[in-house]
Amino acid sequence: MTILVVTEHKNAELRKPALEALGEARRIADQNGGKVIALIMGSGVDSLKDIPARYGADAVLVADAPALAHPHPEACRDAILLAVRKTGAGIVLFPATGAGQDVASRVAAGLDAGLASDCLALHVDGDTFEAERSLFAGKIIARVALKSGIRIATLRPNVFPVCEADSSKSAQVEILEIPAASSRMTLREIRPGAGAKTDITEADVVVTGGRGMKSPENFKLLEDLADALGGVVGATRAAVDAGWRPQSEQVGQTGKTVSPVLYLLFGASGSIQHWAGMSGARCIVAVNKDPAAPILEKADYGIVGDLFEVVPALTEAVRKIRG
Ligand SMILES: Cc1cc2nc3c(=O)[nH]c(=O)nc-3n(C[C@H](O)[C@H](O)[C@H](O)COP(=O)(O)OP(=O)(O)OC[C@H]3O[C@@H](n4cnc5c(N)ncnc54)[C@H](O)[C@@H]3O)c2cc1C
Structure with a gap:
């Protein structure tokens, strides 16, 4: 074989x-x-x-x-x-x-x-x-x-x-000897995407934000947490459609499928379309201010709270632990 x-x-x-x-x-x-x-x-x-x-x-x-x-x-x-x-x-x-x-x-x-x-x-x-x-x-x-x-x-x-x-x-x-190309297709240009250096499909830690992030500027909070954890930032389709994040970061049915060791989700409800792209994560942690949000039933760990309080506290705690 x-x-x-x-x-x-x-x-x-x-x-x-x-x-x-x-x-x-x-x-x-x-x-x-x-x-x-x-x-x-x-x-x-x-x-x-x-x-x-x-x-x-x-x-x-x-x-x-x-x-x-x-x-x-x-x-x-x-x-x-x-x-x-x-x-x-x-x-x-x-x-x-x-x-x-x-x-x-x-x-x-x-x-x-x-x-x-x-x-x-x-x-x-x-x-x-x-x-x-x-x-x-x-x-x-x-x-x-x-x-x-x-x-x-x-x-x-x-x-x-x-x-x-x-x-x-x-x-x-x-x-392996390769004969001269005879393709009908010509590659004219490759433009690097606006996303992170590591593709989210390859990252061990993905820190995703949804509509609850409220603005593109607020994603800086998630970038800081992702940096502290050695991970990358992802987004729900709501955040991508709003123009807050590039499409290359979208996780879900019409985005990318990720299987990281740790998936952190902030300000996202946990729609079936988003779940389709991240259910393979080994550990899912969700933060949502609505105790009835579907994601809190599915996540391994759920925090009912305001992400704008939880994210900075988490980042600080991770930085302390990691020195
Ligand atoms: C064919 C099709 C394909 C789709 N493909 C995808 C896909 O690939 N990926 C994808 O993600 N979606 C996809 N969607 C869209 C999907 O149905 C949802 O609309 C989308 O996932 C919702 O994004 P969200 O969770 O960010 O927003 P919402 O559902 O609006 O959830 C926002 C959440 O943030 C919480 N929140 C608000 N403020 C705070 C705060 N301060 N602190 C904590 N929590 C807060 C709210 O309680 C709420 O639960 C698709 C839909 C269709 C029809």
């Missing part, structure tokens, strides 16, 4: 969701007697080639070409199709990031392969490949079986554990 992991990188590091995909591939390979191959795509990415071995890869394929300098979906798809053919991979794993979801579907179409997206767990036993997926805004977990020859899955960030880094490990590195 050969498992190909399509990695992503940023600032000369593999992104955490890619390390998580490598960790899951390692677990499956160990259980089934298989091999993990990491694919690195980009331009000038030679410095990354030693990283995958530390996180579970047996071998590394490097596709280094100008056409891959940016995550161009068609160029990436073509490189991945080449990698699948070269390695004979039967399983292909992607991080369920925006780019991963985009390219995975193109690769699945190109290979006529089954695709399970945004998976919460994988169960692979010999020829059996099953994936757990959250459906209907998190109301049910479906266990789907892929029956195709090649099986593809994208893995929700912050759900799968990363292997403990082992710098003594090394992997065989091969170059």
